[in-house]
Amino acid sequence: MKNISILGASGSIGSQSIEILNNNRDKFTLDAISVGENIDYLRKILSLFTPKLVCVKNKNHFDILKSEYPNIRFTYGLEGLFEISTFPSTHTVINGLVGNIGLMPTIHAIENGKNIALANKETIVTAGHIINEKIKKHNVKLIPVDSEHSAIFQCLNGENKKDINKLILTASGGCFRDKTREEIKNVTVEEALKHPNWSMGAKITIDSTTMANKGLEVIEAHFLFDIPYENINVIIHKESIIHSMIEFKDTTIMAQMGMPDMKNPIQYALTYPDRIFNKDFSPLDFGKITSLNFSPVDFNRYPCVKMAFDAGKLGGSATTVFNSANEEAVKLFLERKIPFLSIETLIYETLNSHSVIKNPSLDEILNIDRETRNFVINLYKTIKATH
Amino acid sequence: MKNISILGASGSIGSQSIEILNNNRDKFTLDAISVGENIDYLRKILSLFTPKLVCVKNKNHFDILKSEYPNIRFTYGLEGLFEISTFPSTHTVINGLVGNIGLMPTIHAIENGKNIALANKETIVTAGHIINEKIKKHNVKLIPVDSEHSAIFQCLNGENKKDINKLILTASGGCFRDKTREEIKNVTVEEALKHPNWSMGAKITIDSTTMANKGLEVIEAHFLFDIPYENINVIIHKESIIHSMIEFKDTTIMAQMGMPDMKNPIQYALTYPDRIFNKDFSPLDFGKITSLNFSPVDFNRYPCVKMAFDAGKLGGSATTVFNSANEEAVKLFLERKIPFLSIETLIYETLNSHSVIKNPSLDEILNIDRETRNFVINLYKTIKATH
Numbered sequence: 175m176k177n178i179s180i181l182g183a184s185g186s187i188g189s190q191s192i193e194i195l196n197n198n199r200d201k202f203t204l205d206a207i208s209v210g211e212n213i214d215y216l217r218k219i220l221s222l223f224t225p226k227l228v229c230v231k232n233k234n235h236f237d238i239l240k241s242e243y244p245n246i247r248f249t250y251g252l253e254g255l256f257e258i259s260t261f262p263s264t265h266t267v268i269n270g271l272v273g274n275i276g277l278m279p280t281i282h283a284i285e286n287g288k289n290i291a292l293a294n295k296e297t298i299v300t301a302g303h304i305i306n307e308k309i310k311k312h313n314v315k316l317i318p319v320d321s322e323h324s325a326i327f328q329c330l331n332g333e334n335k336k337d338i339n340k341l342i343l344t345a346s347g348g349c350f351r352d353k354t355r356e357e358i359k360n361v362t363v364e365e366a367l368k369h370p371n372w373s374m375g376a377k378i379t380i381d382s383t384t385m386a387n388k389g390l391e392v393i394e395a396h397f398l399f400d401i402p403y404e405n406i407n408v409i410i411h412k413e414s415i416i417h418s419m420i421e422f423k424d425t426t427i428m429a430q431m432g433m434p435d436m437k438n439p440i441q442y443a444l445t446y447p448d449r450i451f452n453k454d455f456s457p458l459d460f461g462k463i464t465s466l467n468f469s470p471v472d473f474n475r476y477p478c479v480k481m482a483f484d485a486g487k488l489g490g491s492a493t494t495v496f497n498s499a500n501e502e503a504v505k506l507f508l509e510r511k512i513p514f515l516s517i518e519t520l521i522y523e524t525l526n527s528h529s530v531i532k533n534p535s536l537d538e539i540l541n542i543d544r545e546t547r548n549f550v551i552n553l554y555k556t557i558k559a560t561h
Numbered sequence: 562m563k564n565i566s567i568l569g570a571s572g573s574i575g576s577q578s579i580e581i582l583n584n585n586r587d588k589f590t591l592d593a594i595s596v597g598e599n600i601d602y603l604r605k606i607l608s609l610f611t612p613k614l615v616c617v618k619n620k621n622h623f624d625i626l627k628s629e630y631p632n633i634r635f636t637y638g639l640e641g642l643f644e645i646s647t648f649p650s651t652h653t654v655i656n657g658l659v660g661n662i663g664l665m666p667t668i669h670a671i672e673n674g675k676n677i678a679l680a681n682k683e684t685i686v687t688a689g690h691i692i693n694e695k696i697k698k699h700n701v702k703l704i705p706v707d708s709e710h711s712a713i714f715q716c717l718n719g720e721n722k723k724d725i726n727k728l729i730l731t732a733s734g735g736c737f738r739d740k741t742r743e744e745i746k747n748v749t750v751e752e753a754l755k756h757p758n759w760s761m762g763a764k765i766t767i768d769s770t771t772m773a774n775k776g777l778e779v780i781e782a783h784f785l786f787d788i789p790y791e792n793i794n795v796i797i798h799k800e801s802i803i804h805s806m807i808e809f810k811d812t813t814i815m816a817q818m819g820m821p822d823m824k825n826p827i828q829y830a831l832t833y834p835d836r837i838f839n840k841d842f843s844p845l846d847f848g849k850i851t852s853l854n855f856s857p858v859d860f861n862r863y864p865c866v867k868m869a870f871d872a873g874k875l876g877g878s879a880t881t882v883f884n885s886a887n888e889e890a891v892k893l894f895l896e897r898k899i900p901f902l903s904i905e906t907l908i909y910e911t912l913n914s915h916s917v918i919k920n921p922s923l924d925e926i927l928n929i930d931r932e933t934r935n936f937v938i939n940l941y942k943t944i945k946a947t948h
Contacts, residue, residue, distance in 0.1 A: 424842060
């Protein structure tokens, strides 16, 4: 029996994690969970599970829930998140938080000897150098939940890192893959939220459309697998069946494949190194999937990928800036304040104005994050004012 | 430094093995080799290497070579093959013999504690139950050299056999893949020898065209990986880029990919568990390989696959009969004595007339092999006489 805690239990990763735990009650116990403001979904979870600790975002919900569930202990706010991520009996913490908020709970979890099933890529993108150090020091396992990194992680099973030639991350190309930049100038939020293959949260769906997501994954892969950026490739694979690959020194490519279903890498992160049957998973049917296609990524069509590589190679605080600028820009788009392509422009301008700090500390990272967000908002206001 | 010996050094697998050893002189020593009658190629090998023992097929060549190379020890015949396969300092024996002749040397090698890089699938197909027992008893490694089984072997790296759902063997479909049975009725030997993707020996190229080869591989996979026939699938994959796959319990598929080049699995069998760079190997270029295609195998189009599954499920001596009947039938076709489709008919009739012996001993296997060959030849003569 493995004891699991979930950060962000009402999100896309969190709710799919709940489904997996619910399908495998003989294997997992739900220790502690955090949710943001989706109290209705929390109530649904509490009809299925009785976790020992529940964290909500604000005091108001905390007060309501405390009297509603007298048998469950509640907590709230950032301190509450830390309590969830360090819950004593927990073996693995699933970090399904979205955005930079995921960083500090990951750090706390590692420092308390927890294994991490990590979906929150911002943790690695902004503080990969610090996380890697702490993982080593506290001897915990960090297992990626992202389908691409889970695929790479699986392709590395039984292999030696030193034999890697390159990582090949596959990308669906997002829902506007077959459109030109001219054609996507005026797309609506609704149009941008239709992902062809994966069912994911709003922010990550937009990131998939701009391919900023793939950019973040490139940076994440660099840190997770200790591979130079020069040895990381991205290719468009519109079917999202091959989730990523490793080319080894002897030119052998190992690929991990399956139907696009986030529950699969989530479950693997929990059962690793074992694999278990799950009645909800659909096997690939080569009678239906008769063709897998590949094409190169055009950096002009997808400047976010190029910017991510550039930021990664610059290193230090540049990846934090890429990530924070992207988060703020996507927020502005989702709030219908900027057109789709301005996401890229805002990131570009922000990265351009940043002076890189080498090996930033956690404090510096958090500072840069704040400054970057302010910079993006001010940039937006300036542009708006001049129109 | 690993000491290697090669059975069948002048064949397709043998000569490619020689190339690999020649490219990696810092890693391998060539201990002992056998060749059949290709003495010219043997001389070429001896201009590159000075093995400690060389076996030829017949006494005549033995006498000539002894005086030609006074510094090299020679031997000949079946006893000579046994000497090669048990050469004292050898770590791994590459068995690149073609046909049933490969069986006894493999047994001798295992009994003498040698690891086997096995290309001779007849060894496993006819005596899989005996080989598996001996491998366990003598605690040696048998690493498949066939691209399909090497792929499965690699997909199993770091995984647990108990988590396998099914094996998916890929098949090019051979050079007549896009033709109907009607269209291949009168094909010539030359036409049948043109394999679209792989450069291999004549017998195996014909086997690839009838897909008897895939049938043998199904049986081999059953024994090598201890998987029931019901859990082995074959799919047509015309590009031969994915060399085979495993579907695990959690529906994850691991696939091993690369350019079709037998040198790759041969080298892997020698370097396992490491992988090494080889300047002769071409990496996959997804700029060129833009599409991978799959289609089901039609058992009516390729009856040899169905017959192999049937023989495998019958078990015991049936797989020996399938293999020996196929060998003789292919020989008759290559000698231009029977039309292409009669290969299948001869195998079918022979299998149909056989009474299966459960758990045959080595002696019984060798007997059945002889009887089967005689049966096929007599069948051919009878048919010929009645025409």
